[in-house]
Amino acid sequence: MDTKFSVAVHTLILIAESKVPLSSEEIAQSVGTNSSYIRKVLGPLKKEGIISSRQGVSGFSLEVNPQDLTLLQIYRALNQNPFFDIHQNPSNKCIVGRHIKSTLTNLLEDMESAINNELIKKTLNDCILKMKKELTTEELKQI
Amino acid sequence: MDTKFSVAVHTLILIAESKVPLSSEEIAQSVGTNSSYIRKVLGPLKKEGIISSRQGVSGFSLEVNPQDLTLLQIYRALNQNPFFDIHQNPSNKCIVGRHIKSTLTNLLEDMESAINNELIKKTLNDCILKMKKELTTEELKQI
Secondary structure (H helix, E strand, O other): OOOHHHHHHHHHHHHHHOOOOEOHHHHHHHHOOOHHHHHHHHHHHHHOOOEEOOOOOOOEEEOOOOOOOEHHHHHHHHOOOOOOOOOOOOOOOOHHHHHHHHHHHHHHHHHHHHHHHHHHHOEHHHHHHHHHHHOOHHHHHHO | OOOHHHHHHHHHHHHHHOOOOEOHHHHHHHHOOOHHHHHHHHHHHHHOOOEEEOOOOOOEEEOOOOOOOEHHHHHHHHOOOOOOOOOOOOOOOOHHHHHHHHHHHHHHHHHHHHHHHHHHHOEHHHHHHHHHHHOOHHHHHHO
């Protein structure tokens, strides 16, 4: 698992909390990466309508209320494939090869559901509130 | 996520059910891959003491009773890293950058636990029993 998901949450907190639209360069500085990686992460979020950027205007805006944006929506925008995949070419000549897909399918679906259930419980706003609770008095003055 | 986990379960069912030790070439034929990939998957399982291979003797043996071998043990032998990782270099100069790790850590741990809870529920033997239930009369005669 790469860190695209955590980068996306970091970025969306920045966009949600910033008073001015942030460019990919500014976001990259906070995340500690380069702006092309940020654009790569933001592309699918834009495609899903979670954020927008207007032509001629620099920066990104959030299109969904943080209270309504679940971490599952963010995760699924970035990852279309299931967490656990089954190998594609088991041999039909072997009993185990013939039945491995149906044997593992339910099990992998259960794991998929367990992860989805965790991700759907939390919204972007939950992350923002959790972060705000941790801020020092000095930091609270800055926001 | 690659398919190492499903390949490992397939392979362990073969090893558990075979009356004779199977070579990586024979396993590869059933899985539909090459023997070097099978050896790559089996290496960590051997290191964890789940299977063994003896010098001079071709093939692998199961060292743990299938009833006692949870899918979590198999998964963790193959994947030492957590499912969800946090980006390593958020900026300390930014409030969000300073607090993103602590904000996301609990959440990612909850997801990790959810997956572990699913994987620990099932053993290799559960997979074998599930597969056997699906076999046709003709297939049952062959095992």
